[in-house]
Amino acid sequence: MSALGLIGPIEPIGPMGAITSQESPRLRTRLPNGAVILVERMAEARTLSVQLFASSKRAQEIPANHGQRHLLEHLIAEGPDRNLDARLESNGCLLLARTHRDAMQFEITGNAAQLDLALDAISSTLQPLKIDKDRLAREVKIITQEVGLLADPARLSSAAWRAAYGDAGLDPQGTVAGIGAAAIDGIAELQKRHFAPDGLVLVISGPVDLEQATNRAKKILSNIKPWPTPSPNMRRTAGKSGRGEAVGAFGEARAILVKGYQDPGTVAALAVALALAAQFEDSFVIYTPSVQNGLVIVGKTDDNSGLGLKIDSMSDGSEAALYAVGKTLARAWVERQIKTPSGSANIRGLLLSQGEAQSPELMLEAIDRVTQDDFRAAFYRIRKDSAVIAVGVKN
């Protein structure tokens, strides 16, 4: 039982056989086809966030199709009649789409009165794509631009993941070659696998009524036919330390190899990264909570050297002074995300797409348990002999 929520009895509701779990102020429902709905009431919030996550369990990135999930996201976000954004924007709502390693995400933000509009938009994203060669080619061209314009932190992150995990750590942006190899049939098949109902999570967060919002959400997910076989478990093999180069990027990054987001080593690594970032102006920290092995990354892009040297020159024992501030910052990092409808729906949806028992509260509990020894161990893992190092190099 989470210390932060009350878990009431789990019982089926209604004729559709859904299983519901009360976790005040949230209501979680698993439909018979495996899709999950989470509604969170934030009574004081001024905005509403509705987010759909489609797990990548059946649609992992491989070199041959690297980036086609990203392409799929672009195509779906336009809507079946390519007018989805016009409808939303005229009502002050916004659609944002993102492709992560663990899931694809569609977010609609607006005000509380627009739940139906937002759910209607989400429903559009679940329709089979109707694409032709011209539309495919156009979107490939745009993504080629996008990949070329990636910011330096993202490039450094990508290089670190490649060095640590090889093909098991392919970034979701993709490559020109992988995206360019897309074919209409392949994209259609990818959409079916990616949007199998047992990989779908719909999160609604804002000033909403739990039951009403859940019932409305059920209408758009309940009729999706279940997949004949259960989804595979997602397990990334252990990574290794090493050095990667980000061609055309500027800056450097250090990454700590970590396990799942609840692991003591992972939250300690996050605390270390945030504590270090607070010491160096204009630095960044990248971590996406996952049940799988991953990386916690800290870097700087206004300077091509210095971060690593500074980290390695810190004397043994000096990390002790960062322990308290690191834990505080790690806790604040999670709390900041669950404070707003958008942030809360984002992290909850991403974790739920990886397993029904996952939640940011578990991460907070893990942070609270981080000891000085955990912190020291994580700090030594960011030193050059143990870390993954990414550096920007000229074209």
Add this chain to the structure above:
Amino acid sequence: MIALLTATAVVSITPIVEVVEPNADSIVLQAVAELPELGEREMAQARILADVLPEGTEDYSAATIRRFSSLAGKRLTCTAMPDHIGIKLTVPRGQLATGVSLLDSIIRRASLPEEAIAASLRHVPSQFRSYWWEALNPWKPEFSRITREQVMTLYYRAFQPDRLAIAVGGAISPGEAIVAWGKRFEGWKGPRLPTYRASPPAKAQITRLRNVTTIDIAGPPFSGNEAMVPQRLLAAIALGSGKGSTAFRIWRDSMGLSYRQEAVVWPDPKGFRLRLIAAMLPISQPDQLTARMRTSIGEDIAKWNFETLERANGMAEGILLHGAPVSPLYLSSEHPIGDSLDDRTFMAAYWLMKTGTNFDARRILTSMRAASLEDIQKVARELVENATTVIVQGSM
């Protein structure tokens, strides 16, 4: 982006405005000091000044400032923009008095040590910036022969009681920040300064190392107090905010030219400028392309209709009231103004400094809703017809 203003007071002649949010976990203090029109040397002085302001005051050492501001997880930041120097300090709940003391000390008694200025001159000119930040701010300062005296003079010229506005936001109760500032600024007068004469205007950079080309189509400046400001903001949104905007539909969707294209409302000493900026992989013949881009925008403006107005107003509501992350207001950094406490506090101080009035998102939205299609077409056409362009070509 609604600012919950509960009180504005004028302390000496410096206005202090509160943005009360009792459930916030911190307190944000923002000071915005108006800059004169900057030439290339004054622009360099401003950048150095912003870099060195945190390096200690007569009352607090640099280490103390760093330590204290890190407690809330956010370092003290100072930013130099074309029209202002901004200082943002975040302190934990309950530490308002210390935050006020620290900010006051930076505003009036910064040390600006010689060695810090020297160090700043070594790294600021070569500091790497993102391509987007370069596109927003392509003008190159002249850093040669900058002296401490020049930096100090600019400091005293900017931080004067009648050129400054302060906002305090977050975990405070109504009136608490005004009481905390108390009579600190009473009798504050800066030193006498020589008549200001700006050096020649800075020139724009024309190339960058990254393989990204940016094209900037900028309209003439307009005052923040003119009657047509709501129409100009609405035109900006119609032109370049969101996927239904002209720039997205035409430049990205239809012409396949760019991945990122946005309308930008950029601060200018004379007020603001409306700009359209596009980022793309490097191209040959960028001048020809720019001409095509301008023509295409003009053709689309002529086709704007009721749906255009409806979408722009819808987006305006999303941006101003609900923090939709597509605002054209790039007033403080390379990121658009959003709905965070930091941004709302900044807008409260900045708008007061800029226009002498409180920032009222709802009032602006009401004026936007009253704007006619012809109004926004007119101001949008002014951008296209009277634009200056800056092309920063990436390496091929």
